[in-house]
Amino acid sequence: MSALTVRGVHSAYGPVPVLEGIDLDIADGSITAIVGPSGCGKTTLLRVIAGFESPHPGSVFIGDRQVCGDGVWVPPHRRGLGYVAQDGALFPHLTVAQNIAFGLPRDQRRSRAGSRSRITELLELVSLDPDYAGRRPDQLSGGQQQRVSLARALAPRPGVVLLDEPFSALDAGLRASTRAAVAEVLAGQGVTTLLVTHDQAEALSFADQVGVMSAGRLTQIGPPRQVYEAPLDLATAAFVGEAVTLPGVLADSVAECALGGVPVQAVSPAAGHGGPGTVLLRPEQIELTDSPPEGPDSAAEAVFGVVEDVDYYGHDTMLTIRLDEPGSSVISLRHTGTAAPDVGTKVRLRVRGTARWFPAGG
Amino acid sequence: MPATLSPADAQVAETGQRTHLPARGGRGRRWVRRQRGRGHRAPLGVAIAAFAVAALSLVPLGYILVQTLATGWDQAYALIVRPRVGELLRHTVALVSVTVTATVLLGVAAAWLVERTDLPLRRLWAVLFAMPLAIPAFVTSYGWVSLYPSIEGLRGAGLITTFAYFPFVYLPVAAVLRRLDPALEESARSLGHGPVAVLVQVVLPQLRTAVLGGALLVGLHLLAEYGALQMIRYSTFTTAIMEQYQSTFNGAAATMLAAVLVSLCLLLITADVLLRGRGRYARLGSGVARPAPRVRLGRATPLALLAAAAVCGLAIGVPFVSVGRWLALGGAGLWTAPELLPAVLSTLTLGLYAAAVTTAIALPVAWLAVRHRGWGSTLMERCTYLASAVPGIVVALAFVTVAIRYARPVYQSTLLIVLAYALLFLPRAMVSLRAGIEQAPPELDEAAKALGSSPLRVFGRVSLPLIAPAIAAGAALVFMAVVTELTATLLLAPTGTRTLATQFWSSSSAIDYAAAAPYALLMIVLSIPVSWFLLVQSHRMAGR
Numbered sequence: 001m002s003a004l005t006v007r008g009v010h011s012a013y014g015p016v017p018v019l020e021g022i023d024l025d026i027a028d029g030s031i032t033a034i035v036g037p038s039g040c041g042k043t044t045l046l047r048v049i050a051g052f053e054s055p056h057p058g059s060v061f062i063g064d065r066q067v068c069g070d071g072v073w074v075p076p077h078r079r080g081l082g083y084v085a086q087d088g089a090l091f092p093h094l095t096v097a098q099n100i101a102f103g104l105p106r107d108q109r110r111s112r113a114g115s116r117s118r119i120t121e122l123l124e125l126v127s128l129d130p131d132y133a134g135r136r137p138d139q140l141s142g143g144q145q146q147r148v149s150l151a152r153a154l155a156p157r158p159g160v161v162l163l164d165e166p167f168s169a170l171d172a173g174l175r176a177s178t179r180a181a182v183a184e185v186l187a188g189q190g191v192t193t194l195l196v197t198h199d200q201a202e203a204l205s206f207a208d209q210v211g212v213m214s215a216g217r218l219t220q221i222g223p224p225r226q227v228y229e230a231p232l233d234l235a236t237a238a239f240v241g242e243a244v245t246l247p248g249v250l251a252d253s254v255a256e257c258a259l260g261g262v263p264v265q266a267v268s269p270a271a272g273h274g275g276p277g278t279v280l281l282r283p284e285q286i287e288l289t290d291s292p293p294e295g296p297d298s299a300a301e302a303v304f305g306v307v308e309d310v311d312y313y314g315h316d317t318m319l320t321i322r323l324d325e326p327g328s329s330v331i332s333l334r335h336t337g338t339a340a341p342d343v344g345t346k347v348r349l350r351v352r353g354t355a356r357w358f359p360a361g362g
Numbered sequence: 363m364p365a366t367l368s369p370a371d372a373q374v375a376e377t378g379q380r381t382h383l384p385a386r387g388g389r390g391r392r393w394v395r396r397q398r399g400r401g402h403r404a405p406l407g408v409a410i411a412a413f414a415v416a417a418l419s420l421v422p423l424g425y426i427l428v429q430t431l432a433t434g435w436d437q438a439y440a441l442i443v444r445p446r447v448g449e450l451l452r453h454t455v456a457l458v459s460v461t462v463t464a465t466v467l468l469g470v471a472a473a474w475l476v477e478r479t480d481l482p483l484r485r486l487w488a489v490l491f492a493m494p495l496a497i498p499a500f501v502t503s504y505g506w507v508s509l510y511p512s513i514e515g516l517r518g519a520g521l522i523t524t525f526a527y528f529p530f531v532y533l534p535v536a537a538v539l540r541r542l543d544p545a546l547e548e549s550a551r552s553l554g555h556g557p558v559a560v561l562v563q564v565v566l567p568q569l570r571t572a573v574l575g576g577a578l579l580v581g582l583h584l585l586a587e588y589g590a591l592q593m594i595r596y597s598t599f600t601t602a603i604m605e606q607y608q609s610t611f612n613g614a615a616a617t618m619l620a621a622v623l624v625s626l627c628l629l630l631i632t633a634d635v636l637l638r639g640r641g642r643y644a645r646l647g648s649g650v651a652r653p654a655p656r657v658r659l660g661r662a663t664p665l666a667l668l669a670a671a672a673v674c675g676l677a678i679g680v681p682f683v684s685v686g687r688w689l690a691l692g693g694a695g696l697w698t699a700p701e702l703l704p705a706v707l708s709t710l711t712l713g714l715y716a717a718a719v720t721t722a723i724a725l726p727v728a729w730l731a732v733r734h735r736g737w738g739s740t741l742m743e744r745c746t747y748l749a750s751a752v753p754g755i756v757v758a759l760a761f762v763t764v765a766i767r768y769a770r771p772v773y774q775s776t777l778l779i780v781l782a783y784a785l786l787f788l789p790r791a792m793v794s795l796r797a798g799i800e801q802a803p804p805e806l807d808e809a810a811k812a813l814g815s816s817p818l819r820v821f822g823r824v825s826l827p828l829i830a831p832a833i834a835a836g837a838a839l840v841f842m843a844v845v846t847e848l849t850a851t852l853l854l855a856p857t858g859t860r861t862l863a864t865q866f867w868s869s870s871s872a873i874d875y876a877a878a879a880p881y882a883l884l885m886i887v888l889s890i891p892v893s894w895f896l897l898v899q900s901h902r903m904a905g906r
Contacts, residue, residue, distance in 0.1 A: 050808070050812055051811070052808050052811075075811070075816075075817075076808070076811040076812055077810075077811045077812070077813075077814050077815050077816050077817070077820075078814075079812075080814065081812055082812065083808070083809060083812030083813075085805055085808070085809055087805075089803075089805045089806050089808070089809040091806055091809075091810070091824055091828075092806075092828070093827045093828055102810065102813050102815075102823070103813030103814050103815075149809075152809075152813065153812070153813070155813075156813060156814060162812075
């Protein structure tokens with residue numbers, strides 16, 4: 001097993017920069033996801049690491065071994081990486097077993113018993129019946145193809161596995177189950193993994209470390225919870241999840257905004273001084289409270305609004321609410337109760353936890 | 363290639379892969395594609411091989427150029443600007459226009475009937491529509507002439523060549539129709555387009571590469587056709603050049619005619635380049651495309667059956683009936699001619715050699731053209747098309763002249779004629795190989811590299827098995843072409859070597875139609891298994 005290190009990787013198609021100085025450290029045996037919109041350069045980064053493209057300039061290290069940069073160039077087939085492509089890229093002319101055995105050393109491939117036991121082992125690892133060994137790729141479903149592709153990538157026991165949007169071609173149900181199965185296999189094998197995806201939920205649930213990429217740069221990298229709860233800028237915040245942003249004025253770690261006084265944490269100590277700025281909340285931080293107790297204290301802090309739209313998702317409901325205040329801001333919140341209010345209902349709102357504070361002009 | 367890559371290496375061959383950048387209009391995208399794939403430029407060995415093939419294929423053209431220059435401007439002008447040349451130009455252009463149009467209409471219609479309608483006996487029609495490939499054009503011509511001696515002129519020439527050549531359009535179009543993703547058509551239907559609009563706006567544009575490839579092949583064959591047209595005395599540049607050569611060996615007049623003819627070929631090729639575009643046709647995505655739903659012919663069924671039968675009758679029936687009649691008239695004595703067996707053996711030998719050599723030298727050029735698109739690889743690919751655009755007679759005389767001057771030992775050798783065949787039939791192998799390589803997605807090569815296979819082994823373990831059907835199909839096409847090649851063989855065959863085609867020609871030129879019949883039948887018999895194989899391959903390549 002080995003760590004993966006990327007240093008100062010640039011890439012461009014002619015005058016169009018695609019990667020602008022990527023630095024990335026992936027600890028031995030951990031799982032990192034790079035998430036970003038299409039065209040942000042995440043697939044190019046993966047292809048640079050795999051050796052299908054070369055950086056201009058930049059270095060990639062697998063463990064202690066430099067594979068590109070500083071005049072070094074190790075071609076893809078000598079890098080010892082596992083690679084799972086978007087659509088599986090199974091060889092259509094080979095059976096499942098032959099696909100999986102493809103990367104095994106020749107002598108192991110030739111000895112039938114040796115390769116067969118390894119193939120059975122790998123099929124079991126990815127939860128496929130050993131009977132599938134004799135099938136052709138076109139006789140498998142999309143999810144099964146991806147599992148075979150993963151088994152094929154793991155067969156030569158690589159230290160690092162690269163996954164290029166491997167679940168995006170699958171339907172929702174299959175996607176969640178395949179993703180969980182793959183994560184389990186990778187964690188169980190202790191393989192250093194890099195996943196690129198445009199699906200933030202996938203990145204957050206799959207990885208130990210999430211990098212957010214935008215226009216060829218990593219804007220933030222850290223544990224999923226940190227990226228989601230403490231984003232470094234509003235664009236990143238909006239990309240990794242739904243965001244409620246309201247203008248406000250900060251004083252003593254409390255921001256006055258349309259939702260009243262909200263305790264906040266600033267992006268940096270320097271940003272914590274008073275002044276105008278933006279409050280960022282996640283929809284699940286705002287909740288409905290029961291009919292207001294008509295006490296003098298609470299009345300001052302009470303925030304009311306009218307439900308404008310209800311989107312029912314089954315497990316929860318997104319409510320769009322127009323606030324009952326001079327600016328009549330519109331916010332959305334995630335309501336997890338069993339009974340959601342109807343459109344036009346007047347509701348009382350409360351904020352849970354601390355919000356994120358971005359000072360104006362920062 | 364293991365490469366020491368420098369940032370300055372920006373101008374390297376492109377790979378033609380999908381780009382992950384957002385599209386910004388045609389120009390930007392093309393440029394991006396050219397820049398892509400610096401990490402894996404074209405392997406040096408492949409590039410050198412392709413370059414050598416391209417250079418070899420320029421020998422006949424170089425010959426014409428040198429001869430033209432040696433002729434001098436005044437004499438060249440006098441030889442080109444004269445009424446005879448104008449007449450030949452009219453004949454040639456008229457024939458190419460008529461036959462290319464007719465073959466495209468007939469080929470597309472036949473492919474659509476077989477692949478997209480509920481026409482009864484589809485499998486039989488699929489075989490029969492490919493059959494004319496197994497019958498040399500000059501045998502078709504012989505069939506018509508010996509049944510209707512009065513056949514002549516543009517009408518006769520257009521009729522004969524259309525039915526002889528329409529499979530060149532039918533086969534690739536049928537293959538594409540078979541694997542078109544029906545989801546595209548369904549989307550168009552749901553967007554409110556009727557069946558006819560979908561056919562015109564969605565299906566036909568996707569057939570463009572196949573139709574253009576077929577039409578180019580038909581056009582080039584027409585420009586180089588000798589036997590079929592000579593048989594009905596329809597004079598084109600090629601027959602006129604042959605006449606000139608026969609009277610004055612390789613005089614200036616013939617060379618000038620050849621120069622005009624080659625210009626016409628260049629025109630065709632340029633039109634093809636301009637029309638073909640730069641699309642990528644490898645199918646991405648998992649799973650296999652569903653077969654498309656078939657159009658119900660309903661009450662039009664008898665009419666469609668009648669049309670299909672008429673096409674087959676004219677294309678296959680006429681030559682078969684004719685050959686059969688002459689065989690019956692000639693009796694058993696025809697089969698005891700002492701020349702028969704040696705002709706079969708030498709035809710087989712030359713065909714197999716040429717098939718092997720041609721596909722081997724076509725592979726690097728086709729590979730570069732698909733996987734490393736760029737002006738260099740396109741240029742090399744076009745060079746190989748150029749060679750076939752030069753009529754067989756000119757290629758042959760160029761080879762004779764060059765061999766006598768610079769490589770005396772290969773003169774009158776099998777090597778020389780095999781090389782000439784290879785140049786003449788490179789495009790046949792190229793069309794097939796190109797299609798096969800376009801079907802093998804580069805993503806699979808990347809997957810294989812990531813699994814530890816070196817570029818050479820990736821080729822052997824992934825690319826080669828995937829394109830093997832295309833290679834076999836290309837080799838089969840070349841073999842069949844050699845079996846029925848007449849013009850170059852007449853000039854280049856080593857002394858004493860007689861092939862089926864030359865034996866057929868000498869008999870039918872002497873109006874001994876009966877003596878020619880066994881050779882015609884043997885050429886067809888040799889070609890039928892190959893045609894059958896090609897048909898099976900085209901189904902297999904479509905993933906069935």
